[in-house]
Amino acid sequence: xxxxxxxxxxxxxxxxxxxxxxxxxxxxxxxxxxxxxxxxxxxxxxxxxxxxxxxxxxxxxxxxxxxxxxxxxxxxxxxxxxxxxxxxxxxxxxxxxxxxxxxxxxxxxxxxxxxxxx
Amino acid sequence: xxxxxxxxxxxxxxxxxxxxxxxxxxxxxxxxxxxxxxxxxxxxxxxxxxxxxxxxxxxxxxxxxxxxxxxxxxxxxxxxxxxxxxxxxxxxxxxxxxxxxxxxxxxx
Numbered sequence: 375x376x377x378x379x380x381x382x383x384x385x386x387x388x389x390x391x392x393x394x395x396x397x398x399x400x401x402x403x404x405x406x407x408x409x410x411x412x413x414x415x416x417x418x419x420x421x422x423x424x425x426x427x428x429x430x431x432x433x434x435x436x437x438x439x440x441x442x443x444x445x446x447x448x449x450x451x452x453x454x455x456x457x458x459x460x461x462x463x464x465x466x467x468x469x470x471x472x473x474x475x476x477x478x479x480x481x482x483x484x485x486x487x488x489x490x491x492x
Numbered sequence: 493x494x495x496x497x498x499x500x501x502x503x504x505x506x507x508x509x510x511x512x513x514x515x516x517x518x519x520x521x522x523x524x525x526x527x528x529x530x531x532x533x534x535x536x537x538x539x540x541x542x543x544x545x546x547x548x549x550x551x552x553x554x555x556x557x558x559x560x561x562x563x564x565x566x567x568x569x570x571x572x573x574x575x576x577x578x579x580x581x582x583x584x585x586x587x588x589x590x591x592x593x594x595x596x597x598x599x600x
Contacts, residue, residue: 409589411537418580418591418592418593418594419529419531419537419580419582419591419594420591421588421589421590421591424589435587435588437588438588471536471537475584477542477543477546477548478525478527478539478542478543478548478582478584479527479529479537479539479582479584480539480542480548480549482536482537482538482539483536484536485536
């Protein structure tokens with residue numbers, strides 16, 4: 375079964391860091407770009423950023439709202455994508471989803487909640 | 493950045509009726525890289541349509557997408573009880589990827 379499972383969410387104070395993981399199964403992880411999308415409570419979807427596959431350089435792009443604070447990386451040997459979030463702000467509070475980037479975002483994880491609060 | 497505007501904000505319909513959802517882009521969407529997603533409360537979004545008009549795997553044929561350039565439409569031919577949800581359009585042809593604000597389809 376093709377599946378993505380996020381982990382690492384939780385409560386964190388403003389200014390601190392958190393790393394989310396996205397573990398993939400059921401497909402050849404290294405062949406695909408992976409994106410992160412977030413959804414603040416009661417709000418719509420916001421793209422956070424993505425990482426290309428190694429075949430396309432493994433490069434990354436980010437939304438302006440997180441650029442310079444968030445970093446996406448991947449470990450193809452473990453089929454895991456990471457979202458390193460630094461200098462967190464209260465407005466980063468959201469459910470964070472990882473997605474497989476193929477013909478749009480065809481596979482989504484269940485999401486992990488990140489709450490930034492003092 | 494391409495801004496996507498969805499209308500209406502809420503659509504109140506009865507099961508069996510036809511639903512027509514609109515997504516308008518602030519500039520032309522490259523190569524019709526326009527997708528539609530369905531999201532139910534407490535669940536992750538699910539891909540319905542990609543490339544403006546191609547149904548994703550397992551999506552019933554009552555869902556159809558059309559349009560090009562700046563105007564796109566998602567049509568649900570006959571609403572089933574499980575179709576009442578929020579629907580988002582997304583453009584993925586240029587960076588940054590952007591989503592519309594969503595249309596809620598509710599039971600009348």
